[in-house]
Amino acid sequence: MKPLSLRLAKGVALLAALVLVSSCGLPRSGPNKSEIFAGSVMREGDAFVLLVDDRVNRIASVTPALGFAxxxxxxxQLGSDTISPGDTLSLTIWENVEDGLLVAEGQNATVLEEVQVDGAGFIFVPYAGRIRAAGNTPEAIRRIIVEKLNEQTPDPQVQVRRLAGNGxxxxxxxxxxxxxxxxxxxxxxxxxxxxxxxxxxxxxxxxxxxxxxxxxxxxxxxxxxxxxxxxxxxxxxxxxxxxxxxDRRSFTALGATGTQNRVPFESQTISAIEAIAQVGGLNQALADPTGVFVFRNEPEAIAQQLVGRTDLQGAQRVVYVLDLTGPNGMFMARDFAIRDEDTVYVTEAPFSQFNKTIAAITGTLGQTTAAADTLAGN
Structure with missing residues (x-):
């Protein structure tokens, strides 16, 4: 039979462990369900806490669409023959006279290579002057040049081509x-x-x-x-x-999940179920499937629809509650769309805190008992 002093020492150690654990908060990954619900506007906080159902899903699961005005x-579409500033043109001009305006003696045509369309959209043609090219087709430019030259040389023939390199x-x-x-x-x-x-x-x-x-x-x-x-x-x-x-959108996963991290979107839309799966699912040793929360700042218009009030101004803090154990809990989580900058938080199950308490007590008690045994042996 153990000496009375040793049994007394172990009893004192157990009592001390209980006092120590009860007076000190045990480590945990974040707030529990009660603490989150206490942050509701119905109690002492400034957030709207809403249980996700079909109505909430219809209102909240709106994802911004991308598209052009x-x-x-x-x-x-731009026409393939429309000339733009910066284009380079080639002009070939034929004249039906021996002593033409542009054609050299003994030749019947002259070629003006690499005529650049300036930034204002014009080109310069000798004897025809400054001609608007941008916005016109080569055929339209040809007609303008013919009209300008026709006053100075009889029946000129003009060819206009766009060279490689589009402005x-x-x-x-x-x-x-x-x-x-x-x-x-x-x-x-x-x-x-x-x-x-x-x-x-x-x-x-x-x-x-x-x-x-x-x-x-x-x-x-x-x-x-x-x-x-x-x-x-x-x-x-x-x-x-x-x-x-x-895509630069992301959400943050915290609490009793496989990993706690900032997670980028891997598709255009992500549901709550997919978000949880993307971080390794629920931690089987810690997670409370009745306490999956999504924290979000909702725009004024959506918040008013969610809570049925018209007096709200500006973005509102909203906490969505998902109970995966409910009759339709998995379906609700599957239909709930995660948005950019959401925080997905999974609370710890009550038994996990109990296990932590027992582990803390037995660990503390074991250390204290060893010390008591040492003292009793001296």
Missing amino acids: ESFVNAG ATVSITGAVGAQGVYPIERPTRTLAAMLAAAGGVTVPPEIAQVTVIRGDHSGQIWFDDLYAHPGHDIALRSNDRIFVEQ
Whole structure:
């Protein structure tokens, strides 16, 4: 039988362990369900805490769509023969007289090679003067030159050709096969065709975003949508700037999940179930499947619909509650769309805290008992 002093020492150690654990907070990954609910506007906080159901899903699962404005969509394709500033033309002029204005003696034609269209869109032709070229076709320019020269030489014949090198160009940068400045030519008059000419995209197509900047306006579209929906493709204009980048949206996963991290989107849309799976699922040893929360700042219009109030002003803090154990819990989580900058948090199950308490007590008790045994042996 153990000496009374040793049994007394172990009893004192157990009591001390209980006092120590009860007075000190045990380590945990974040707030529990009660603490989150206490942050509701109905209690002592400033967040709206909402249980996710079909109605909430219809209102909250709105994902911003990418697409071009009408000014982009309605812009017609540039004609393949339309001259632009920066184009280079070749002019051949025939005259039906021996002593012509432009044709040298003994010849019947003169060639004006590499006539540059200036920045204002004009070219200069001797004896015809300054002629507007930009916006016209080679045929229209030919008629203008003939009309100008016809007053000075009888029945002149003129040929106008555009040389290689188109003045209408676009710049392409970002995640493409070959960045650079590309001419708008017959095969590359649309956005999809121009991206193909630049070697396509070098990031996963499903998360590639394409931005087109035209003057003071810009539009953005998913790369996949250019091919899944051909009607979304647009005609290009000179000086368009095209930028391709990988989707920069992300969400944060915290709590009793497989990993706690900032997680980039891997597709255009991600549901709550997919978000949890993307971080390794629920931690089987810690997670409480009845306590999956999504923290989000909702725009005023959506927040008013969610809570049925019209007096809200500005973005509102909203906490969505997902109970995966409910009759339709998995379906609700599958239909709930995660948005950029969301925080997905999984609470710890009550038994995990109990286990931590027991582990802390037994660990503390074991150390104290060893110390008591040492003292009793002295």
